[in-house]
Amino acid sequence: MSRNHPVRLTVVRTEQVAPSMRRIVLGGDDFDAFESAYRGMREPYTDAYGKLVFLADGHDYPDPLDLEVVQQTMPQEAWPVLRTYTIRWVDAEARELAIDFVIHGIDGGEGVAGPWAARAEPGDVIHLRGPNGGYVPDTTADLLLFVGDEAGFPAIAASLEALPAGVRALALVEVDGPDDEIAVTSAADVQVRWLHRGDAVAGTTTLLDDAVRALDWPAGRVQAFVHGESALLKSVRPHLLDERGIARADISVSAYWRRGTTEEGFRAWKSQQSDAVMRPGTP
Structure with a gap:
């Protein structure tokens, strides 16, 4: 798993954890590649995040997805949109990870990620690049x-x-x-x-x-x-x-x-x- 090769994940289930928060649980064949990268982070970051990759409709993308190839060979309107989201949790045994989305209104509001999360259903596919992070709680603090x-x-x-x-x-x-x-x-x-x-x-x-x-x-x-x-x-x-x-x-x-x-x-x-x-x- 690299910067230009995001993993391909599948929606396993969705949960409405609060009126303004919808959880999307992801899994699939590429979960192991993600989990390996997650375990391999330089520090055990608790604010681990990844970049969701939203593909444009009406275009055929390389499989497996290669973002560098996309930018080099496809028109700009086909370039994916990336959005950064926190990894809420990772369950290695169940081979699942969760991402929580703030949802505005029944349609998810404006933009790309919110509307996608609002209508996501089991079986939907999304690519994820990462993870990374920057914060580790210092348990020696008062x-x-x-x-x-x-x-x-x-x-x-x-x-x-x-x-x-x-x-x-x-x-x-x-x-x-x-x-x-x-x-x-x-x-x-x-x-x-x-x-x-x-x-x-x-x-x-x-x-x-x-x-x-x-x-x-x-x-x-x-x-x-x-x-x-x-x-x-x-x-x-x-x-x-x-x-x-x-x-x-x-x-x-x-x-x-x-x-x-x-x-x-x-x-x-x-x-x-x-x-x-x-x-x-x-x-």
């Missing part, structure tokens, strides 16, 4: 702080579930309302505080920023994971760095989306931001 919205929640949940007993973690998660609260099971001492935006549009509130600033800050060392809408880069991150004194090496920040911007516009914006992604270990 507190692991997680801050995010629905887009960041799959990585937050995967991280919380991976924690061993004796570790203390706090997650602040913004969702539409109580029906969007998703249970997380962990051996660690985990507290999840759900922040409900109600009728407000996602990405327009200050709920997460306000909640972080209102925390009764613990003594000791805090490692923070802040992932979601791009406004968190300008609000929560500087507060943690400048006012709370978290070391840059102890913070993982990434913008997953940007309100009012298409996916392509967000990708262009993110490519121009030197600080759109901050990984632990950065001095």
Whole structure:
């Protein structure tokens, strides 16, 4: 499995885990290739992600799919669209992996990935490139702080579930309302505080920023994971760095989306931001 040779996976089943979250469980003959790459990641990242490859209708693609060959031999309108998504979990015994999609409305909203996930059925085929990642919880920290919205929640949940007993973690998660609260099971001492935006549009509130600033800050060392809408880069991150004194090496920040911007516009914006992604270990 390489950058230009994504694996071919098949939808096994779908689950509506919350009104705004649909889980797509994938498997198939290429699962072993993916699982081998997953186990072979440089670190045991809990924010592991892959790039879903959406092929254009009406074109015949090489089999197995080779993205380099596609770009060299096919017209640009046939070039696949790639979208980055967190790997929610991997079950090697069942030979399955899951990806959770934020769904807007019955048709999945605008774009490519949401509508595909909204109508996905068992037997549908999707290609996946990766995986990769950038965050490993440091269980020696006095507190692991997680801050995010629905887009960041799959990585937050995967991280919380991976924690061993004796570790203390706090997650602040913004969702539409109580029906969007998703249970997380962990051996660690985990507290999840759900922040409900109600009728407000996602990405327009200050709920997460306000909640972080209102925390009764613990003594000791805090490692923070802040992932979601791009406004968190300008609000929560500087507060943690400048006012709370978290070391840059102890913070993982990434913008997953940007309100009012298409996916392509967000990708262009993110490519121009030197600080759109901050990984632990950065001095």
